[in-house]
Amino acid sequence: MADATVGSTELREQGRAAYRRRVWSDAFACLSRADEISPLEAADLDLLAVVARLTGRDAAADDYAARCYEAWLRIGQPRPAARRAAWLSLQLLLRGQDVPCRAWSARADRLLREVGSEPLPERGFLMIISALSELAGGQPRSALQTHTEITELGRRFAEPDLIAIGQLGQGEALASLGRVREAMTKLDEAMLAVTTKVVTPEAGGIVYCAVIEACEAAFDLHRARQWTVALDRWCDDQPGLVAFRGSCLVHRAHLMQLGGDWADAVGEAETACSLLSGHPAAGEASYRLGELHRLRGEYEQAECCFLEASRWIADPQPGLALLWLRQGRADDAATAVRTALDQAANDLDRCRLLPGYVEIMLEVGRLDAAREAATELVSAARASSAPWLVAMGAQAAGACSLAERDGSAGLRTLRGAWAAWRELDAPYESARVRVLMAEAHRILGDRASAEMELEAAGWVFDRLGAMPDLERVRRLSARAAPAGPLTGREVEVLRLVATGMTNRAIASELFLSEKTVARHLSNIFVKLHVSSRAAATAYAYQHDLVPSHPTR
Template sequence: MTVEELADLGRQALARKEWAAGYADLHAARLRGDIGAEDLRELARAAFLLGRDDEGCQLFDEAYHAFEAAGDPEQAGRCAFWVGFSLLNRGHHAEAGGWLARAQRIAEEQPGSGALGGYVAIPHAMRALYTGTPDAAFEAFAGALSTGEQCGDKDLIALATVGMGEAMARQGRVAAGIALLDELMLSMGDGTVSEIPTGIVYCVVVGLCEERFDVGRAAEWTAALDRWRRQQPDLVAFRAECQVHRSQVLQRRGSWEEAVTEAERALARLTGADDAATGMAWYQLAELHRVRGDLLAAEEAYRRAHESGLEPQPGLALLRLAQGRPDVAATAMRRAMAEAPDAVSRCRLLPAAVEVLLAAGDIDAARRVAEELTQHAADQAATPYLVAVAATARGSVLLADGRATAAAGELRLALETCLTLGLAHEAGRVELKLARARMAAGDVEAAQLDLDRARRTFERLGAETDLAVADELSVRLDAADGEPGGLTAREVEVLRLVATGRTNRAVAGELHLSEKTVARHLSNIFTKLDLPSRAAATAYAYEHRLV
């Protein structure tokens, strides 16, 4: 085939959104001879859409020079903008600054040159937004929006609008900002906005939802992003932050293996960068390791997050709590709350602070934090999840105060919201607290039902850290309910099956557990009953008429 024939095949494939095929054909044409500036630009776009960020920057660089040579400064400037914007989002700030300055110069040299002036305003607006001046950011985004509307540039309109919505939220106009973003999101994926800006908008909106405890909306828009991506199987996430936020949504959904994979993919894309995005990815990976019980891996990942400039709290304090060091955890949380740079950052620390302070025995401090969290939840812009988190905090403090019945009421409210939002792990953790409250109120049977459901959730998820807590509560419940040898109800089930000659794998299959969980139950049985082997356990089961 000739260069032109290959290039034409590539153009047709890209028009059908077949990014891998289009990239392959245009790349082959480029290797055989010169292709035009527009084809270079489209090849660069395809590379970005396939997740080949470095190659995309190189190709946009080539397209920039080709457009410059062809006497088209507007398109050359746009190529410079996308190189700079990509580098900026991946933490390569110095090189990004050079490319964005180049785009800025071209815009200034070409008065009335079209939408380029609006595009180069976007990074300046972002800088204002993330350095604590949302009013200036809003004005800059609004100016970019005006330019986009004058030029009829849908991509610029989308980028400017999502920036305005985020700025409004940071100004305190949360409800209005979210409404603007919801309206914008309805037009995403309908073909009027091109793929790269569409991905950026999705990522920013989901990130803002995460920041504002709006887990329902985050899940809804993540599902919409997944549907859009499935229509283009070659497509990958556009920003590492987007992959981190998707990992967070997957974690709450209970898809923990997939969540780990997504966080690791984000880290792979951020190789060589050392900024907040890298810290976010390491922190999310640490959280997943912690809840799954891999405390050593969590420790290392929190350390890497801190090295990237991210505050590793509250996760690191919760790790210390899991390690049996509540005083260390409490000191860390007090310091983190005192240093929180803004109200939103502080609010994200409060739920864990209540848990940590109660574990350290500082009920008065925990009560004050729970009251502060309740004030946030009373805000008109508060989300159902934040209301549930505040109810959990109040319930925990009431339980520590010895007011078990009142605590159960608050925890029941929180549980219902978590179940409605599909937050399986959070629901299990609340149900564990509810079991404690009902046990304290003397209703052992209700406590056992709550504990059993929480345990099933933790076993399904592989939440080893919470399973260990559930084991401790089971011992106390079974002591009150008369199980032999201080065994938990689940341990009795395992012992009965082992006594019939079943292997660990067979027991796991029958009880819908992992083999690792069965092995842990057996170890607990041997320790509690002071038994040396399965044969001895079998004899014990028959002696005590468990089979």
């Protein structure tokens, strides 16, 4: 027994030293082994609960935290017991376990009431639960007030974790209220405490991931990229850290996707899905992987990922609707994205959906709805000046101008969109704009410039592996003549009609529904003043819209 006691003492010392060095794998190994030899006391159980969490052992961390709570109570220390209960409640909430979260929150609240009514820092940790519930429940003003009180309490008692989490919550609430510039200032303040290692790792990881997510939601790509690099460094400096790595990989995958590193982005997203399995953040990981599969034309894999994401995300849009559009389910896509837009919680959520909404509305011939959405997006971009939002707004507005056959206005707006995407180093989006610019040139009768734009876009799509876009460029390539009054999609349909294909075959070729093909054909008849497929085919040959050897 004496030898075991000595061993346990040494292991506890080694575990504490590893904790101070932030070598979490060693800290867990030493402290958990010491606990097996001789049950740890409250202070060391507190450390063990933290390192179990940081090394990705959530179930074990919950058990250690519960034991820690009881241990503090046994020695007559209700305040640290309440703090550990509040932290456990927060972790359960972040994992989507509402019922046990409320139970532990009630325990912490009862203890603090027994201590007295005076302000205590432990009360601030309990207030975080209420503030997050207010934010999730669509009460950003209340959440802002509560997080402000949390920050003030943290300053009063010199509690860096409270200050940082309070500032984080203020930023998230301000963003929901549309006060984006103020929000970014608060988020930067919270991040400064993390990067200077003022806050504990338990709080630091929460702040890091939430700030990057908020930056992406506010379309601040520059901040998101910088903080993601910082998060990478933060994770790498802590051997054995597993918690937060999955969320870090999701953010990295999104930024890699935007930067054109699709193969690496898929690898990061797949690893994130594995690390986050069973965690609510797995929804975003699956959504990101689904988007990458969709863009590469891997539609079956994309659908599986979106279905997996739907376990955690109420409505994985606009990715799922855009997938349905490419699968020929245009009407389903339009209904889904319209519903998602109607249910959007705030203006930033609407902005995230609007580009896909515009694309789908144009595809199904709802120019009025597309133009209204594009105008909303442009207005939001002007209000925020976020380059990412500016690029999306200009692209949507330019696409609407082309649908209205205004090549001059479309080209002018699209050049602005292309410059904005180039500035953001987003090659895929830049290439998609060049396809639209090609259509503008065709409307204006400039075949040579249209061909140049398509060739440049095709090179990018080929390099990225964006096969659906590459195939479309090949179909649009100006081996044919100007489109006259027709849109790019209508030209594609007319070319295939001219080869003798049925509506069903055309739908299969272009990944549209037969109903959508019929709608396009009806529009073609009206614009060309013809009443039959034969007359439309004659127009196609007369105006050199059909290559001598069409590529199918």
